[in-house]
Amino acid sequence: MDSNGTDGAKGNMESKYHYLRLANELERDIRAGRYRAGEKLPSLRSLRARTGRSLTTVYQAYTELENRGVVDVRDKSGFYARPQIDRILPLPLSGRQVIKPHRVAINALSAMIQNSMIRPQMLPFGAAVPAPGLLPLKQLAEEVRDAAAGYARGNIIGYGHPLGLAELRTEIGKRAVGFFQPESGEEIVITNGCMAAIDVCLRSVARAGDIILIESPTFLCYLQLIEDLNMRALEIPVHPESGLDMDLLEKALEEHDVRAALFNANFHNPLGCLMDDSGKRRLVEMMAARRIPIIEDDIYGDLYFGETRPLPLKAFDRDGLVLYCSSFTKSLAPDFRLGWTMPGRFREKVKRLRFNAAIAVPQLGQLALARFLAGGGYDRHLRRMRNALKKQVSDLALAVARHFPPGTRISAPRGGMCLWVELDDRLDALQLFDRALEENISILPGALCSTTDRYNHCIRLNCGYPLSDEGERGIAVVGRLIGELLGG
Ligand SMILES: Cc1ncc(COP(=O)(O)O)c(C=O)c1O
Structure with a gap:
C-alpha cells in the first residue's frame, strides 16, 4: 500500500x-x-x-x-x-419503562453548556467531533481549489439546482444502491447538514402538539428541535447492545397517538449500539402497519467497526414511510455542512419546505465533495477512519476503566464516536460538568439526553480524538472529580 x-x-x-x-x-x-x-x-x-x-x-x-x-x-x-470493548466494564442498565409524552424544555440548559464547550484549549470529550488529523483535509483542500476554478469558468452560477448539485446527488445515489429501495421517482435532496434534513422532514410529517417517538437516551439536537416545533417527545428505552426496546415500543404505540418517529438505529448517539436486521425489519413493519413515518438519522452508518456496513431502516421500507437523513459531518468534512435526505412519499413537501427555508446550498462544497467521492477518495479515507475510531473508542474505554471509580458502566459502541458512561446514581453530572470545565475538560452531561432526570448521573464522551497523554490525564482528572463529588 x-x-x-x-x-x-x-x-x-x-x-x-x-x-x-x-x-x-x-x-x-x-x-x-x-x-x-x-x-x-x-x-x-x-x-x-x-x-x-x-x-x-x-x-x-x-x-x-x-x-x-x-x-x-x-x-x-x-x-x-x-480486552474487547464489551468486556472492559459492565454495560449501562437500560430503562424498563416508557415515559409519558413530554413537552421539551432543554434549549436553555443546552445553550449554556454548548457555549462553554467551545472554549479553546479544552480537552474535547464533549461534542461528538472527529479530530482534524482523521480527515483528508489536504485532499479536500485540493478539491475545493479545483472546484473554485469553476467560478472563473462560469460553471458555478446562480443558486444552482433546487435539489442540490446533480453530480453530488449522483455520487450519493451510487453509494445508496444495494441498500435502498427508493420510492419510484424519489429524489435526493441536498441540505445544509443532517440536522437541517431532519428539521424539514419533521416539519413535513408533524405539527405543534404532535407526539414524536424518540430513543432514550437520545441526541440532544432532536430534543431541541422538538422543543422549537412545540411537539411532544415520547421516549422509548434503548438497550445498550440491541437498540430500541421493541416490546416497550409496541406498548407505547398502543397507548399513544404517535405522529412520527425519529430514530438513529445505526450507532446510536449516545450509546453507539446497533440494531440487527431482524429488529430493523420488525420496527419498520410495526410502524408501517400504523402508517407512522420514521425519520431515520444514519449519520454514523459509514463509521462501522464490524466487517460490513449495516443496512439502514430505509432498506426495509416498502411504503415510502422512511425519511432517510444523513450528512458528511462526522465521516469527512464537518465544516462543509453538507447533508441530504431521501424522504420517500413525503418528497414534494420536503422539497418545498427545504426550498422555502434555505433556497439553496452553496455549490462550491458540493462540487468539491462530488469530485472527492467520484475519485474513490471517500472509500479509501473511510477504511482508515473506521480503524482509527475503533481504536480510539477502545483506548478511551480502557482509560475510563483505569481512572473512574468502581461501579462505573460503559457502553460498547459498534461504530461512531460516542461512549456513554453510567456513574453512581448519586452523582450529579451537571456538577461534574462544571468542575471539569474549570479544569478545561469538556464532557456532555446525560441530563441533555432526555426530557427526564433519568440520566443525570451519566455522561457522554467523544472518542473522535486519539487519546494523547494529556487526554489520559484529563480522564484521570474527571475520575478524581467523580470521587470527590461522591464524597470519596
Ligand atoms: C446523531 C446525530 N445526528 C446529527 C448530527 C448533526 O449533524 P449535522 O452537523 O450534519 O447537522 C449529529 C452531531 O452530533 C449527531 O450526532
Whole structure:
C-alpha cells in the first residue's frame, strides 16, 4: 500500500485481500474468546506456517489489527489480544419503562453548556467531533481549489439546482444502491447538514402538539428541535447492545397517538449500539402497519467497526414511510455542512419546505465533495477512519476503566464516536460538568439526553480524538472529580 492507503498496482489487490481476510479471521477468533485479553497471539512465523500466507501478509494483518485497537504490539515480544470493548466494564442498565409524552424544555440548559464547550484549549470529550488529523483535509483542500476554478469558468452560477448539485446527488445515489429501495421517482435532496434534513422532514410529517417517538437516551439536537416545533417527545428505552426496546415500543404505540418517529438505529448517539436486521425489519413493519413515518438519522452508518456496513431502516421500507437523513459531518468534512435526505412519499413537501427555508446550498462544497467521492477518495479515507475510531473508542474505554471509580458502566459502541458512561446514581453530572470545565475538560452531561432526570448521573464522551497523554490525564482528572463529588 502507498502512503495514501491506496493500492499502488492491481496485483496488490490480492495481497490486500489476503491480509484483510486474515485480520478478520484473527479478530473473529479473539471475539469468540479463542484468545483471552492479554494472551499472546501466534508469532509471525507460526501464523505463516499455519496459513500458508507470506510473512508480509501476516505482518500486514497484525498491523491492521493494531490499527483497529484489537491487538497490542510489545517490542521484541509479539502481539497480544486486547480486552474487547464489551468486556472492559459492565454495560449501562437500560430503562424498563416508557415515559409519558413530554413537552421539551432543554434549549436553555443546552445553550449554556454548548457555549462553554467551545472554549479553546479544552480537552474535547464533549461534542461528538472527529479530530482534524482523521480527515483528508489536504485532499479536500485540493478539491475545493479545483472546484473554485469553476467560478472563473462560469460553471458555478446562480443558486444552482433546487435539489442540490446533480453530480453530488449522483455520487450519493451510487453509494445508496444495494441498500435502498427508493420510492419510484424519489429524489435526493441536498441540505445544509443532517440536522437541517431532519428539521424539514419533521416539519413535513408533524405539527405543534404532535407526539414524536424518540430513543432514550437520545441526541440532544432532536430534543431541541422538538422543543422549537412545540411537539411532544415520547421516549422509548434503548438497550445498550440491541437498540430500541421493541416490546416497550409496541406498548407505547398502543397507548399513544404517535405522529412520527425519529430514530438513529445505526450507532446510536449516545450509546453507539446497533440494531440487527431482524429488529430493523420488525420496527419498520410495526410502524408501517400504523402508517407512522420514521425519520431515520444514519449519520454514523459509514463509521462501522464490524466487517460490513449495516443496512439502514430505509432498506426495509416498502411504503415510502422512511425519511432517510444523513450528512458528511462526522465521516469527512464537518465544516462543509453538507447533508441530504431521501424522504420517500413525503418528497414534494420536503422539497418545498427545504426550498422555502434555505433556497439553496452553496455549490462550491458540493462540487468539491462530488469530485472527492467520484475519485474513490471517500472509500479509501473511510477504511482508515473506521480503524482509527475503533481504536480510539477502545483506548478511551480502557482509560475510563483505569481512572473512574468502581461501579462505573460503559457502553460498547459498534461504530461512531460516542461512549456513554453510567456513574453512581448519586452523582450529579451537571456538577461534574462544571468542575471539569474549570479544569478545561469538556464532557456532555446525560441530563441533555432526555426530557427526564433519568440520566443525570451519566455522561457522554467523544472518542473522535486519539487519546494523547494529556487526554489520559484529563480522564484521570474527571475520575478524581467523580470521587470527590461522591464524597470519596
Ligand atoms: C446523531 C446525530 N445526528 C446529527 C448530527 C448533526 O449533524 P449535522 O452537523 O450534519 O447537522 C449529529 C452531531 O452530533 C449527531 O450526532
